[in-house]
Structures are given as structure tokens and as C-alpha cells.
Amino acid sequence: MARQQGWVALILALAIASAALLASYGLQLGLDLRGGSQLTLQVLPAGEIRSVQKEQLEAVKEVLERRINGLGVAESTLQTVGNDQLVLQLPGEQDPSRAARVLGSTALLEFRAQKPGTEKEMQGLLPLKRQAEAVLAARDPALNQDPTDAGGPRPTPQLPPEDLARSLRDLGVEVPAGSSESDQIGLLLQEVNRRLVGLYGPTQLTGKELTAAGRQQSATASTWDVTLSFNREGGEKFAALTQSIAGTGRVLGIVLDGRSISEATVGPEFKAAGITGGGASITGNFTAEEARELEVQLRGGSLPLPVKIIEVRTIGPSLGAENIRTSLLAALSGLALVALFMVITYRLAGMVAVVALSLYGLFNLAIYALIPVTLTLPGIAGFILSLGMAVDANVLIFERIKDELRSGNTLIRSIDTGFALAFSSILDGQLTTLISCAALFALGTGFVKGFAVTLGIGVLLSLFSALTCTRTLLRLLMSYPALRRPTYFLPGAELPATAS
Amino acid sequence: MATLASLLDLRVNRRRRLLWAISGIALLLSLFGMALSWRSPEIGLPLRPGLDFTGGTQIELSRRCDDSCPPLTVSALEAGVRSISLPAEAGESPPDLRGVSGQILDDGELVLLRLPTLSAAQGQALVDQIRPLVGEIEPGGLSVDTIGPTLGAQLLRSSLISLLVSFVGIALYITFRYDRIFALLALVCLGHDVLITCGVFAWLGLLAGVEVNSLFAVALLTIAGYSVNDTVVIFDRIREKRAELKEQSLAEQADAAVSATLTRSVYTSLTTLLPLIALILFGGSTLFWFAVALSTGILVGAWSSIAVAPTLLPVLSRR
Numbered sequence: 154m155a156r157q158q159g160w161v162a163l164i165l166a167l168a169i170a171s172a173a174l175l176a177s178y179g180l181q182l183g184l185d186l187r188g189g190s191q192l193t194l195q196v197l198p199a200g201e202i203r204s205v206q207k208e209q210l211e212a213v214k215e216v217l218e219r220r221i222n223g224l225g226v227a228e229s230t231l232q233t234v235g236n237d238q239l240v241l242q243l244p245g246e247q248d249p250s251r252a253a254r255v256l257g258s259t260a261l262l263e264f265r266a267q268k269p270g271t272e273k274e275m276q277g278l279l280p281l282k283r284q285a286e287a288v289l290a291a292r293d294p295a296l297n298q299d300p301t302d303a304g305g306p307r308p309t310p311q312l313p314p315e316d317l318a319r320s321l322r323d324l325g326v327e328v329p330a331g332s333s334e335s336d337q338i339g340l341l342l343q344e345v346n347r348r349l350v351g352l353y354g355p356t357q358l359t360g361k362e363l364t365a366a367g368r369q370q371s372a373t374a375s376t377w378d379v380t381l382s383f384n385r386e387g388g389e390k391f392a393a394l395t396q397s398i399a400g401t402g403r404v405l406g407i408v409l410d411g412r413s414i415s416e417a418t419v420g421p422e423f424k425a426a427g428i429t430g431g432g433a434s435i436t437g438n439f440t441a442e443e444a445r446e447l448e449v450q451l452r453g454g455s456l457p458l459p460v461k462i463i464e465v466r467t468i469g470p471s472l473g474a475e476n477i478r479t480s481l482l483a484a485l486s487g488l489a490l491v492a493l494f495m496v497i498t499y500r501l502a503g504m505v506a507v508v509a510l511s512l513y514g515l516f517n518l519a520i521y522a523l524i525p526v527t528l529t530l531p532g533i534a535g536f537i538l539s540l541g542m543a544v545d546a547n548v549l550i551f552e553r554i555k556d557e558l559r560s561g562n563t564l565i566r567s568i569d570t571g572f573a574l575a576f577s578s579i580l581d582g583q584l585t586t587l588i589s590c591a592a593l594f595a596l597g598t599g600f601v602k603g604f605a606v607t608l609g610i611g612v613l614l615s616l617f618s619a620l621t622c623t624r625t626l627l628r629l630l631m632s633y634p635a636l637r638r639p640t641y642f643l644p645g646a647e648l649p650a651t652a653s
Numbered sequence: 654m655a656t657l658a659s660l661l662d663l664r665v666n667r668r669r670r671l672l673w674a675i676s677g678i679a680l681l682l683s684l685f686g687m688a689l690s691w692r693s694p695e696i697g698l699p700l701r702p703g704l705d706f707t708g709g710t711q712i713e714l715s716r717r718c719d720d721s722c723p724p725l726t727v728s729a730l731e732a733g734v735r736s737i738s739l740p741a742e743a744g745e746s747p748p749d750l751r752g753v754s755g756q757i758l759d760d761g762e763l764v765l766l767r768l769p770t771l772s773a774a775q776g777q778a779l780v781d782q783i784r785p786l787v788g789e790i791e792p793g794g795l796s797v798d799t800i801g802p803t804l805g806a807q808l809l810r811s812s813l814i815s816l817l818v819s820f821v822g823i824a825l826y827i828t829f830r831y832d833r834i835f836a837l838l839a840l841v842c843l844g845h846d847v848l849i850t851c852g853v854f855a856w857l858g859l860l861a862g863v864e865v866n867s868l869f870a871v872a873l874l875t876i877a878g879y880s881v882n883d884t885v886v887i888f889d890r891i892r893e894k895r896a897e898l899k900e901q902s903l904a905e906q907a908d909a910a911v912s913a914t915l916t917r918s919v920y921t922s923l924t925t926l927l928p929l930i931a932l933i934l935f936g937g938s939t940l941f942w943f944a945v946a947l948s949t950g951i952l953v954g955a956w957s958s959i960a961v962a963p964t965l966l967p968v969l970s971r972r
Contacts, residue, residue, distance in 0.1 A: 185939075188793060193801075193804065195801075195803075235807075247793075247795070248773075248777065249773045249797075250772070250773035250774040250776075250777055253772070253773045253774075333738070336740060336741060462772075462773075463800075463801035463803060463804055464798075464799060464800045464801055464804050465773050465776075465797065465798070465799040466796070466797070466798045466799070466800075467773075467776075467795070467796055467797040467798070468795075468796040469715075469791075469792075469793035469794045469795040469796055470793040471715070471791055471792065471793035471794045472713070472715065472793070472794050472795070472796055476939060479935055479936050479940070480932070480936060480940065482931075482935045483928065483931040483932040483934070483935045483936045483940075484928065484931070486931040486934075486935065487927050487928025487929070487930070487931035487932065488928065490927040490928075490931065491924050491927050491928065494920075494923065494924060494927065495924075498920065530868075530939060530940060531868060531871050531943075534868075534871070534932070534940065534943060534944075534947075535875075537928045537929070537932065538875060538879075538925070538928075538947070540928060541921075541924055541925030541926075541927075541928060541929075542879075542882070542925070544921070544924040544925070545882075545921040545924070545925070548917050548920045548921050548924065549886065549917055549921075552914075552916055552917045552920075556913070574893075577889055578885065578886045578889035578890070581830060581885040581886075581888075581889055582881075582882040582883075582885050582886055583882075584826060585823050585826060585827070585878070585881045585882055585885055586878045586879075586881070586882050588819055588822040588823050588826055589819035589822070589823065589874065589877060589878040589881075590878070591819075591822070592815045592816075592818040592819035592822060593815045593819065593874055595815070595818075596811055596814050596815035596818060597811055597812065597815050598807065598808060598811045601808070601811070601812060601815070601867075601870070601871060601874070604871050604874075604875075608875070608878075
């Protein structure tokens with residue numbers, strides 16, 4: 154009896170602690186239950202690097218983490234998976250394309266001076282670029298809805314179809330059949346930007362020498378500029394670079410990921426010392442959003458290796474809520490059926506099992522909150538399944554108790570023997586399941602891992618629940634003589650005459 | 654009153670030829686279904702692979718309908734999607750939407766589209782352009798999944814490797830606790846259960862177009878674990894009966910063990926099935942086939958632990 158009291162106190166303490174834990178921490182829900190976006194990124198080997206190593210994966214992750222923080226999405230998580238993958242979760246984010254854009258580009262920023270003797274070609278390309286940009290900008294609803302655009306209706310810039318066709322032909326751009334005019338202008342712009350890069354000299358200054366990036370509204374008020382600050386060394390290089398072209402009419406190209414995003418001329422007044430002070434701004438007709446993304450990319454630094462998005466999963470919050478509702482309904486009604494079955498089949502012992510199983514469920518959820526385990530649909534399935542296994546342990550024990558009663562043993566003896574005899578098969582069954590869980594956890598990926606964790610926790614806890622909670626509660630009840638009746642465990646007709 | 658065990662006093666070893674025939678036919682049907690599926694030009698694999706394995710984009714949207722949804726047929730939906738043109742990604746040609754397949758579920762409230770791989774921006778563009786066709790979309794009732802085919806191959810590989818490793822681990826454990834023949838038998842049962850579950854889904858794929866996704870892989874892994882769990886309980890009882898009924902034959906000892914654990918086997922399968930049946934009834938479309946796969950595996954697992962393991966044991970031990 155004294156021993157039972159110790160166990161009862163322990164179980165009660167655990168139950169209170171679990172309830173408190175659940176109340177204060179709550180359960181962490183996966184994206185399939187709360188809605189949001191999940192992106193899986195593959196880090197690709199490039200240049201001299203043939204295969205991605207752990208350190209490179211970590212380096213990529215660090216840069217991406219800075220970029221995500223720049224995006225300002227709350228509660229985002231970024232995890233490495235395997236040797237060359239990263240999984241980014243953005244709870245609540247309904248439009249993963251923004252994250253995809255910012256994460257996907259390498260953001261290698263270069264400043265290059267135009268090569269002498271290329272003035273003529275530049276004069277052909279730059280007006281074309283301005284014109285294409287203006288047309289696209291006028292068609293971009295995001296830019297036109299800019300509330301700061303107070304200029305009233307402006308003349309819509311045009312690129313006559315015959316001019317567009319000629320320019321495309323001159324530049325040798327292949328146009329896929331059926332592409333819209335906007336697509337064609339986009340392709341033209343890409344080619345122009347690519348060709349512009351060819352007119353620049355080698356890189357003298359890169360984004361590595363940046364100390365800060367910001368943005369400001371440009372003088373025309375409808376577009377944004379990105380401002381940059383260099384470290385001391387970068388500032389000196391920038392001064393030298395601007396000095397070399399000041400007053401020549403040649404431009405300073407700002408190249409991002411191999412594409413010319415901005416071209417600046419430097420006036421003759423900088424002939425003596427170049428632009429000093431370590432600051433610069435990129436005027437590229439950016440929308441507010443584009444400027445912000447560029448700022449975030451530049452601040453985060455450049456990716457050491459390119460990444461490719463191989464999976465995007467987005468689920469809306471109301472579909473998530475629907476998933477919670479249905480799986481909860483299934484779990485609760487399944488449990489109610491199991492409870493009913495246990496009480497009908499095993500009577501008093503069945504009631505004890507229901508209490509033990511409820512405790513098991515409580516402890517299980519508390520551990521999910523503690524670790525924390527992110528609850529997903531497969532996770533809930535694992536939980537429901539481990540409940541089935543927890544019931545199995547109770548069934549094994551109670552069947553043994555019945556066997557012992559039928560062969561004429563006393564109730565107390567039968568209970569003790571029942572537990573002892575059932576123990577080895579419970580242990581073997583649970584251990585083999587644990588072995589599979591360990592293999593799944595160690596070698597599986599993604600939610601296979603999550604499933605293994607929930608099932609593994611469930612199996613361990615069910616061992617505790619069946620062998621400790623059920624036993625303690627049964628023994629406690631047996632200390633009340635009124636309850637010590639074999640017929641509370643099985644119908645009297647099955648008992649041998651000597652025992653009744 | 655007779656107990657369930659004495660009512661069904663199965664001397665499994667006396668009818669073992671019948672039991673083997675049933676399992677054998679089920680196995681042959683399973684292999685046949687997988688072979689048919691493999692030969693089918695439409696599928697080309699033993700099981701019909703879902704998005705997780707083939708790669709592509711799946712868009713699911715809930716329509717907002719106040720009383721009843723405006724009528725929409727699958728062919729109108731597919732034709733509508735085919736007429737959409739999506740922007741091309743840099744350096745690539747625009748996605749080919751001719752291969753779209755659509756489904757309309759839940760009385761027209763849920764629309765499911767299977768498409769070739771789209772970028773996030775293209776997926777958004779498609780949803781914007783399909784709005785006139787499907788009407789209002791429930792706010793937040795949209796899910797877009799894009800999966801590269803490499804990810805499915807990876808999932809399959811890692812599942813198979815972890816399954817093989819757990820086989821080895823389980824075999825070692827059973828060898829250590831029992832002996833080699835028991836370990837072999839547990840693996841035979843496990844293979845039996847997994848194969849028949851796959852066979853059922855091969856037929857479902859052929860006849861009803863049911864696809865297997867990564868949740869199915871999880872279900873198979875679980876069935877493997879459950880199968881061994883179920884078989885080991887019988888082994889434990891056979892070992893006990895061997896000591897108890899020394900002078901009887903191994904077949905009789907095995908029969909006694911099956912009879913003694915029959916109630917437990919039936920009850921346990923039942924209590925594990927109850928939550929799964931609830932999941933099938935109320936779990937929604939996401940979990941429906943997952944619960945069906947698990948239920949199949951648990952039923953087959955209960956059968957193999959009663960009819961296959963204890964009947965093969967005396968035959969294998971003789972050698």
C-alpha cells in the first residue's frame with residue numbers, strides 16, 4: 154500500500170506537470186495544420202566545387218538566414234536536410250514567390266567601368282534599355298498603384314511593334330512562338346543587359362566591400378533607389394573607379410548576378426579625386442518592393458553557391474484548420490470507441506485502462522510541447538497509431554489476468570501474474586517497433602522523420618503507461634475490499650467453481 | 654459460456670494447406686496486379702505514383718459557395734486551364750499546360766489540379782487566371798504544392814534504405830531473443846504483409862486511379878513495424894508453450910499458442926482499427942487513403958501472425 158502511494162503521487166505529479174506544460178507552451182502546429190509556405194532548396198555545386206560539403210551548406214544557410222530576417226517573416230525556420238538541402242518554413246505566408254526570388258539569386262554585386270572604345274555600342278544599347286524599362290514599368294500594376302505617385306496621368310511610353318521586332322532581330326533574340334508583347338520586351342531587356350556587361354572592364358569592387366545597404370525614394374518620386382556604403386578599402390576603390398571615367402562619357406556599370414542593373418555617368422567635376430566618402434546609390438527604376446528585395450540581398454551578402462528551389466508547398470489557413478478539425482474528430486471518436494470497447498470487454502480493468510490511456514495521451518502531448526515536436530498530419534497519424542499499440546499492451550495484460558482467474562487463481566495473484574507474464578511479449582513487441590523507429594529517424598527525410606519521432610515517443614510512453622499507470626491504479630483499487638471481486642474482471646460464468 | 658478462444662479453437666496447423674493457399678492466392682494476385690500496372694502504358698510502374706514521386710505542381714482550391722456551387726465539369730475545368738498562357742521563367746519556355754488533369758470533390762467545393770512543374774509566380778498567375786472559371790475562392794482555402802522529381806526519388810531511396818536497415822535490426826533482435834528461424838519467419842510475414850498491401854494499392858491504382866504518395870510510404874513503414882510487433886507476441890507464447898507442453902509436437906505447441914493468443918490478436922487488431930476507421934470516415938481526403946493502407950496492413954498483419962508464422966514454423970524447424 155505504501156509503495157502504491159509513492160507511485161500514485163508520482164503519476165499525479167506528472168499529470169499536473171504535463172497539464173501545466175501544455176497550458177504554458179501549447180503545441181506547435183505544422184504548416185499543413187496552420188497554413189503557410191514551405192520551400193525546399195537544393196544547393197548546387199559550382200565552379201571548382203564538385204560536391205557540396207557540410208561547411209558550404211552551413212555557409213549558404215547563414216546567408217539565407219540573414220536574407221529571411223530581412224524579409225521580416227515572423228517565426229520562419231530554416232533547417233538543413235541531408236548533405237545539400239535546406240527547408241524553409243514560412244508560417245502564414247501565402248505568396249512564396251517573394252521568398253523564392255530573394256532566396257534564389259546569388260546577389261553577386263560588381264562595379265565595373267566601361268571599357269574605352271565601346272562608346273558607340275553603348276549609345277545603341279542604353280536608349281533601348283531605357284525605353285524597354287519605361288514600357289514595362291508603365292504596364293506593371295504594382296508600380297502604377299504606388300500611392301506616392303502623385304504625378305497624375307502620364308503619357309504611356311510606347312515601343313512600336315516594328316521597332317521591337319527589328320531590335321529583337323538585331324540582337325539575335327529567339328522569341329518563343331505565342332509569347333506576349335510584354336514577354337518579348339522582357340526578353341529584349343535581358344539580352345540588352347547581358348550585352349552591356351560585355352562592354353565593361355574587369356570587376357574592381359564587389360559587394361564584399363559593402364558595409365550597409367538602404368533604400369530611398371528617387372527624385373522622380375515614383376521609383377526607388379538603393380543606397381550603398383562601402384568600407385574604407387571599398388570607398389578608395391570606388392573613388393578610383395569613378396575618377397577613371399569622370400568626364401569621359403563612359404559609364405559605371407552596376408552588375409548584379411551578371412546582369413547590368415544600373416549605369417551611371419560620372420561628371421567632370423570628379424576628375425580630380427573621384428567620388429569620395431564611401432557612399433553610392435543605384436538608380437535602377439526600382440519599385441518599392443524591388444528596392445527592398447535588392448537591399449535585403451545585398452545586406453545578406455552573396456551566396457557562396459547557387460541554390461535551386463526544388464519544392465514549394467503552400468497551404469491556406471482555412472484548409473489547415475479543416476485538417477485539424479477532421480483529424481481531431483477522427484482521433485476523439487476513435488478513442489471513444491476504443492474506450493467503450495475496453496470497458497465492455499474488461500469491466501473494471503477496462504475502466505482503469507481508459508484512465509491510463511488518457512494519462513498516456515496527456516503525457517504524450519506534454520512531451521510534444523516540451524521537445525518541441527511540430528505536429529503535422531503524419532504526426533497525428535503516428536500518435537493515433539501509437540495509441541492503438543498502447544491499448545494492445547493493456548489487452549495483453551488483461552487477457553493474461555483472465556486466463557489466471559479462469560484457472561482458479563485468486564484475484565490479487567492473477568493480477569500480479571498477468572503483468573509478469575505479459576511483460577516479455579510487450580517488451581519484445583515495443584522494442585522491435587522502436588528499432589524501426591530508430592532506423593526511420595536516422596535514415597528517413599522530412600516528415601518520415603517526424604512520423605518516427607511521434608511513433609517512437611508513443612511506444613516508449615505506452616510501455617510506461619501500461620506497466621506503471623495501469624498497474625498502480627489496479628493495485629490501488631484492489632486495496633478497497635469491496636472492489637476485490639473476480640466478476641468485476643470477467644463474467645462469473647467463466648470462473649471455475651472453486652474460486653467463486 | 655465458451656470463450657472466444659474455445660469457440661474458435663483453431664488448430665491452424667491442421668488446415669495449414671488451406672491457409673497457405675489463401676495467402677498464396679493473395680500474394681499471386683498482388684504480384685499480378687503490380688505486373689499489370691507495370692505493363693500498363695499509362696502507369697509503367699508497379700504502383701501508380703503520385704505527385705510526390707513524379708514531380709509537378711498540384712493546386713487545390715476551395716470555392717466559396719453560399720448555397721450551392723455554380724456547376725463546373727472536369728472537362729470545362731481542364732479546357733479552361735489549357736487555354737491559359739503563363740509567363741515564362743528566365744531562360745525557359747513557358748510551361749505546357751496540355752497535360753493538366755483536374756478533379757472536383759466535395760460537391761464541387763474542392764477543385765484539384767495536377768500540372769507540370771510551375772514556379773511560385775506561375776502558380777499564382779494560374780490561380781489568378783482561373784478565377785473567372787471557378788468563381789470566388791475561399792480566403793485561405795488554397796494550397797499549391799510544387800515538387801521536383803528528384804525529391805520523390807530521394808524519398809523512395811531513403812524509405813527503402815531505412816526499411817532494409819530496420820529489417821536487419823529486427824532480425825538481429827529476434828535472433829538474439831529467440832532464434833534464427835523465428836527471425837526468418839518474422840521477415841517472411843513482414844514481406845507478406847507489405848506485398849499484399851502494395852498489391853491492393855496496385856489494383857486500386859489500376860481500377861480506381863488511386864495514386865501512392867509519400868504518406869503511403871509512411872504507411873508501409875508502419876505496417877512493417879506493426880507486423881513484427883504482432884508476430885512477436887505469438888512467438889513469445891510459442892516459446893512458453895514449448896516449455897509447458899514438452900512432449901507434444903511443435904505443430905501442436907504452435908496451435909496451442911495461437912489459440913491462447915487468438916482473443917488478444919482479434920481485440921488488438923480491432924482496437925487499432927477503430928481509430929483508423931474513424932480516420933477513414935471523418936479524416937477528409939488527405940488522410941483517407943493513408944488510413945485505408947494502414948487498415949489493410951493491420952488486417953493482413955493479423956492474418957499472417959495467426960495463419961502464416963505458426964504454420965510455417967514446424968515446417969522450417971524440421972530442416
